[in-house]
Amino acid sequence: MKFVRNQWYVAALAEEVGDGLLERTVLGESIVLYRTLDGAVTGLANRCVHRRFPLSEGRLDSAGNLVCGYHGFTYDPAGTCVAVPAQQRIPRSARVPTYPVVERDRFIWVWIGDGKLADPARIPSLPFLDDPGWAVLRGMAGVKCRYDLLIDNLMDLSHETYLHSEWIGTPEVAETPTTTTTDEDACIVWVSRHMENVPCPPSYIPSMAAKGFSGKIDRWQDIEYHAPGLYLLNSRIAPPGRPPAADGEDSHAAHKKIVYAVTPSTAGTTYDFWCVARDHEVGDVEADTRGMKSQAAVLGQDVDALNLLEATLAGEPSGYQELSVNIDTGALAARRMLARLAEAGERVPQG
Secondary structure, three states: OOOOOOOEEEEEEHHHOOOOOEEEEEOOEEEEEEEOOOOOEEEEEOOOOOOOOOHHHOEEOOOOOEEOOOOOOEEOOOOEEEEEOOEOOOOOOOEOOEEOEEEEOOEEEEEOOOHHHOOHHHOOOOHHHHOOOOEEEEEEEEEOOOHHHHHHHHHOHHHHHHHOOOOOOOHHHHHOOOEEEEEOOOOEEEEEEEEEEEOOOHHHHHHHHHOOOOOOEEEEEEEEEEOOOEEEEEEEEEOOOOOOOOOOOOOOOEEEEEEEEEEEEEOOEEEEEEEEEEOOOOOOHHHHHHHHHHHHHHHHHHHHHHHHHHHHHHOOOOOOOOOOOHHHHHHHHHHHHHHHHHHHOOOOOOO
16 A cells, blocks of 8 residues: 555654654655754654765764764764864855644644645644553554554454453444445544443453442443554443433543554554553553553554565455445444545545
């Protein structure tokens, strides 16, 4: 599948860009990210104009300029060369391309396409990631698969029943039908699965205990996917028969907001940036440890499955036709959006 270039993608977690240099390959383009002296993040093409040495293998000087580690060509944060070894005159062409970069909601977003279209207002808003009322865990996994396979995985959660049965999967996830709606203009897909009076999966039992109820639960999974690469799962568990009040008050329930920022790296590799936010047990270190253990296990199972699937597809004979059924409705809607956007080469409208 072609990449959608005129779009914001997550290139790093905010804490990954510190005092040094960080290389990330996004949509096949190698970028070096670093903080300027005032703390802002900048992104340069990771290639010196002189002999194309990776700038990420250089260093930052005391003035906040990036010094190439091969021959010492030095660039300011705008990509302009400000020093050349052994001569005073700096060639006019001595500059490296820059990328629009925005730090928001603890993510570093980068724009790979036409810079004139890079409107920061179109970055999806995730304010709960900075809300003190939510405990937030985060990380990143590299996956050896094309990015649309990861999106398929996230859009169809019926695989939880089989791949994640000891953590978040129960038979009801696969057995319960979903409803799917789309906004073609805004390029958003919503998929909802509401399960009533069902067993609580193992990793959610502590959340249930923290909210003071036990036994069976009503379990909601509400997906909001913004093409091409941002996925939000609103997860809710509550005592059976107790929906949110008409005004939205829902303090008797436990909520998680699970974010996946899916960023294509190359044609066959993908960055999977993730955040898990919960509105209960905030500040509880033991709950954080449990949450990290559960997320690492579930994510590891997904990564193993997707790596295997990519290897299988790579050796597949041409002309093979896969089969799709009702549970694939959301994933197929996402596929259609991705294909349309990639083919048109258009900007994804958001907000």
